[in-house]
Amino acid sequence: RILQASTSEVYGDPEVHPQPEGYWGRVNPVGPRSCYDEGKRCAETLFFDYRRQHGLQIKVARIFNTYGPRMHPDDGRVVSNFIVQALRGEPITLYGDGSQTRSFCYVDDLIEGLLRLMSSEPQTVGPINLGNPSEFTIRELAEKVLAQTGSKSQMIFKPLPEDDPLQRQPDIQRAAQLLDWQPFVALPQGLQETIGYFRELLASDT
Template identity: 75%
Template sequence: MPNYNRSRRVAVAGGAGFLGSHLIDRLIDRGDEVVCIDNLFTGDKANIAHLRNHPRFEFIRHDVCFPLYIEADEIYNLACPASPIHYQHDPVQTTKVSVLGAINLLGLAKRLRCKIFQASTSEVYGDPVLHPQTEEYWGNVNPIGIRSCYDEGKRCAETLFFDYRRQHHLSIKVARIFNTYGPRMHPGDGRVVSNFIIQALRGEPITLYGDGSQTRSFCYYEDLIEGFLRLMDTADDIVGPINLGNPVEFTIRELAEQVIELTGSASRIVAHPRPQDDPMQRKPDIGKAQRTLDWEPKVPLRDGLIKTIAYFDALLSSG
């Protein structure tokens, strides 16, 4: 007889990363079995060390650019370097992990006939001319720039997901993630929140690219993971893409000033040239997530920064 009370077995590719490890914590907490798949290029075993001996947790060191043969009831694909420093370090590999990784995990989902989630990105919108960005906007992306390996890799992954749905009737979910931050961010990933906090805690100059007038909207990881779970648990006809992010917009200079205030740092702000293809504006329209998932962010930037600063402060103190 089938066991209707058994927990779901969920595969999380990129599970040792910042967001993947937090997702796994939520899945474990609700009673699921989790298989964490990561090649540890940007993931860190420290993020999942607390689960090492958990009876419902399994770790597989594997590069999703190569086929994977496991059993699962659901798959989350978070496997890809997500910060410019990391994805530009090996741009060919970045494109490979987005495209080949999607093909291999979609192939696994096709074999298992299971639901699969794609962690896409607001970078599919490029340097947008539409503000805020809706899911219907096709974007303004440079296909041959230094960020293209990530931007176009993620765009191609979305194409693959929707083609697998049309051609193979696969159950898919696609979320477009806007700037997310919180504990377990890699201290050297070059993302603006972690950069500013590390520099402020060390008393180093805060590196501002351009005049700091470019805007971002910052979503605390707890809110984002809640969005993941709500999207994954919707009916099969709800596929996305759905924007998940915080619609409250800040300039980068405002972020720097807030970090300096909260850390009590004596750091000064130093301007540097703005990188190629760095978007001037980034703000999600989350109307679809509000209507479809009954979801919106709850954690204000100040509260999230306080928790993130405490994490990096402890990390630097222990190192």
């Protein structure tokens, strides 16, 4: 039994909102983001081919914007970027006007979903969305990070990268039905834990 840790990026810049697993996505195959998106789509294809041809027991999870303690401070993801910038008193960098949305899933919730998927019946192969359907704009995330860190950092705005998705939100009905799973950690609580981790990490580096 093998897990494919796929991604919400397979949906690209979606025209369907929220995104169910049956949605094939809207991905630019030659854009600057396409290597990751198409690589994950290809991996899903190979998993299902091996299942059909060799009977391999597979599980495919499409993971949405996970965050939490033990993230790397320089991994380039928006939650870690904002927290590190806020704690260092650096400008908070937003791209576009900050109105694009994401749904952030705390790591403990994701792990519970993955464990349930891996222990599910053999016929439950996926793909299954694992993410928190609570949707926030990037500007709202920045405001929450500033409030919870007590930082005086200012927000600065840069051009939106090409093919950056404007909306991303999981439809988790399949996970609820097949895995009896839903996320429980709200964004403020998850940010509190993550900020605490980064505060200690940055203090130890000084």
